[in-house]
Amino acid sequence: MNEALLRRLTPSVLAVLVRRGADFAAAEDAVQDALVEAVRGWPADPPRDPKGWLITVAWRKFLDATRADAARRRREDLVEEEPQPGPVPAVDDTLQLYFLCAHPSLTPSSAVALTLRAVGGLTTRQIAQAYLVPEATMAQRISRAKRTVSGEGASPAPVKPGARGRFDRPGDVATVLRVLYLVFNEGYSGDVDLAAEAIRLTRQLAAQFDHPEVAGLLALMLLHHARRATRTAPDGSLVPLAEQDRSRWDTTLIAEGVEILQAALARDRLGEFQAQAAIAALHADAPTAEETDWVQIVEWYDELARLTDSPVVRLNRAVAVGEADGPRAGLAALAALDTSSTSSSGKGSPLPRYTAVAAYLHERDGDLATAARLYAEAARKAPSLAERDYLMRQAARLNTRRAR
Amino acid sequence: MAKYLLLKHYRGAPAPANDVPMDKWTPEEVSAHVQYMRDFAARLEETGEFIDGQALAPEGTWVRYDGEGRPPVTDGPFAETKDLIAGWMVIDVDSYERAVELAGELSAAPGAGGKPIHEWLEVRPFLAAPPTVPECPHR
Numbered sequence: 001m002n003e004a005l006l007r008r009l010t011p012s013v014l015a016v017l018v019r020r021g022a023d024f025a026a027a028e029d030a031v032q033d034a035l036v037e038a039v040r041g042w043p044a045d046p047p048r049d050p051k052g053w054l055i056t057v058a059w060r061k062f063l064d065a066t067r068a069d070a071a072r073r074r075r076e077d078l079v080e081e082e083p084q085p086g087p088v089p090a091v092d093d094t095l096q097l098y099f100l101c102a103h104p105s106l107t108p109s110s111a112v113a114l115t116l117r118a119v120g121g122l123t124t125r126q127i128a129q130a131y132l133v134p135e136a137t138m139a140q141r142i143s144r145a146k147r148t149v150s151g152e153g154a155s156p157a158p159v160k161p162g163a164r165g166r167f168d169r170p171g172d173v174a175t176v177l178r179v180l181y182l183v184f185n186e187g188y189s190g191d192v193d194l195a196a197e198a199i200r201l202t203r204q205l206a207a208q209f210d211h212p213e214v215a216g217l218l219a220l221m222l223l224h225h226a227r228r229a230t231r232t233a234p235d236g237s238l239v240p241l242a243e244q245d246r247s248r249w250d251t252t253l254i255a256e257g258v259e260i261l262q263a264a265l266a267r268d269r270l271g272e273f274q275a276q277a278a279i280a281a282l283h284a285d286a287p288t289a290e291e292t293d294w295v296q297i298v299e300w301y302d303e304l305a306r307l308t309d310s311p312v313v314r315l316n317r318a319v320a321v322g323e324a325d326g327p328r329a330g331l332a333a334l335a336a337l338d339t340s341s342t343s344s345s346g347k348g349s350p351l352p353r354y355t356a357v358a359a360y361l362h363e364r365d366g367d368l369a370t371a372a373r374l375y376a377e378a379a380r381k382a383p384s385l386a387e388r389d390y391l392m393r394q395a396a397r398l399n400t401r402r403a404r
Numbered sequence: 405m406a407k408y409l410l411l412k413h414y415r416g417a418p419a420p421a422n423d424v425p426m427d428k429w430t431p432e433e434v435s436a437h438v439q440y441m442r443d444f445a446a447r448l449e450e451t452g453e454f455i456d457g458q459a460l461a462p463e464g465t466w467v468r469y470d471g472e473g474r475p476p477v478t479d480g481p482f483a484e485t486k487d488l489i490a491g492w493m494v495i496d497v498d499s500y501e502r503a504v505e506l507a508g509e510l511s512a513a514p515g516a517g518g519k520p521i522h523e524w525l526e527v528r529p530f531l532a533a534p535p536t537v538p539e540c541p542h543r
Contacts, residue, residue, distance in 0.1 A: 107498050109405040110452070112405075113452075131405065133452075133496050134455060134456075136449065137449065137452050137453070137454055137496065140451065144450075144452060184537065185537050186405075186535070186536065194536075224536065224537050225536075228536065232534075238534065283542070316542070319542050320542070323542075383529070383532060384534040385532075385533075386533070
């Protein structure tokens with residue numbers, strides 16, 4: 001039994017059912033039933049066309065379930081009226097799943113879970129492991145998400161084949177991309193590498209949906225992924241960019257990311273993912289940390305600030321300015337960043353990395369006492385263990401040096 | 405998505421507004437309190453935000469290494485005014501605001517007279533693994 005094949009086929013089978021008018025939850029149940037039959041029957045009697053087989057069986061399961069349920073009479077009528085659709089390109093169907101899973105009324109964590117389940121074909125257990133939550137918790141999250149999507153999305157008017165208008169609204173694409181980016185950022189644990197999964201899904205999306213920002217996000221993911229192995233030492237501690245072993249960066253991924261990015265930029269519809277990817281590309285392109293083109297990086301941050309104006313972007317810009325024009329200029333850029341506007345998630349405290357950046361710039365400016373104090377302060381606010389340890393070591397390093 | 409620890413204290417937290425020791429409540433009030441906590445956890449299971457929750461016995465003991473070949477030093481459980489954790493709940497929520505909102509709800513558990521005890525709860529974020537993409541690409 002080819003599990004990978006089933007996993008690959010599941011989303012498009014699900015998408016066909018949804019497009020034919022099945023509500024999301026019912027479609028998922030039907031596909032699950034079909035998969036069970038496939039697991040039982042295929043080893044003895046493999047189908048010639050696995051996908052066609054799955055669609056036929058899943059659709060039959062759906063109709064059975066629908067007919068059996070008197071409360072679903074209305075939906076049954078809808079189904080009966082619909083002509084059996086002929087063959088259509090599968091691409092539009094999966095695309096619809098992406099957009100359904102990025103439904104605006106889902107919370108980010110639900111959208112992510114549903115995307116991994118429906119588009120990625122991961123099991124609930126795998127998703128739960130990846131997020132370090134109990135399986136029951138993830139199952140609830142997913143079934144609530146399905147109810148939300150079914151309640152608001154599918155029943156009134158399933159998207160008609162060919163009606164692609166709503167997918168062209170930039171807001172829709174932006175939400176899908178944000179969900180994929182969230183998946184990518186979660187990293188990995190357990191037996192599923194979410195970053196690799198996010199890349200796989202974004203590749204699929206890019207193949208089906210021609211949009212420069214989709215390409216931009218794919219490029220960004222590839223460029224970050226290319227140096228992931230060097231971002232942490234074997235003991236799990238963080239390795240800053242300047243100290244990473246560049247010979248271990250994945251040059252194939254970097255080349256692919258750069259190529260995708262250049263094609264996207266050439267279309268002259270700049271968006272935040274393309275701008276972020278451009279910055280990542282400049283880092284990836286530099287043979288040594290010293291040869292980094294910081295001047296161009298600052299220019300890209302100016303573009304990015306124009307597009308998003310987020311405090312994180314302005315903070316990162318201050319780092320780049322510090323490298324391009326010296327630590328004094330960096331500190332000035334940092335000071336210009338109103339600290340009251342840098343509070344993250346309403347906690348009223350500055351961005352966690354604000355203090356770390358200030359510490360770094362003070363160190364380069366030669367003010368080791370201030371730098372050590374700020375590193376220690378940044379360590380206390382660090383959101384991750386690895387980051388806290390890194391910052392605490394910086395503080396300890398400066399304090400030891402000053403004590404000598 | 406971030407995990408938070410909601411800590412309930414036996415001792416060490418500021419006094420709640422409705423500060424009547426549990427043994428002075430009526431049995432019905434105790435039941436109502438317990439039921440509230442159960443319902444709260446069940447609701448979080450339903451929303452997919454529940455990770456774990458446990459209650460702890462009040463008999464905590466402080467223990468310290470006291471040198472090679474010597475028995476550990478123990479101190480307590482009834483020494484001075486040390487913090488004492490009564491129980492915890494771990495939640496996985498979309499934002500810090502949501503964690504605070506839920507802690508507020510949990511603090512409204514009914515106590516004496518069926519009124520909320522307004523108990524202080526501690527909300528602590530878990531230190532997570534670093535994300536795949538550093539917030540700052542210069543790392």
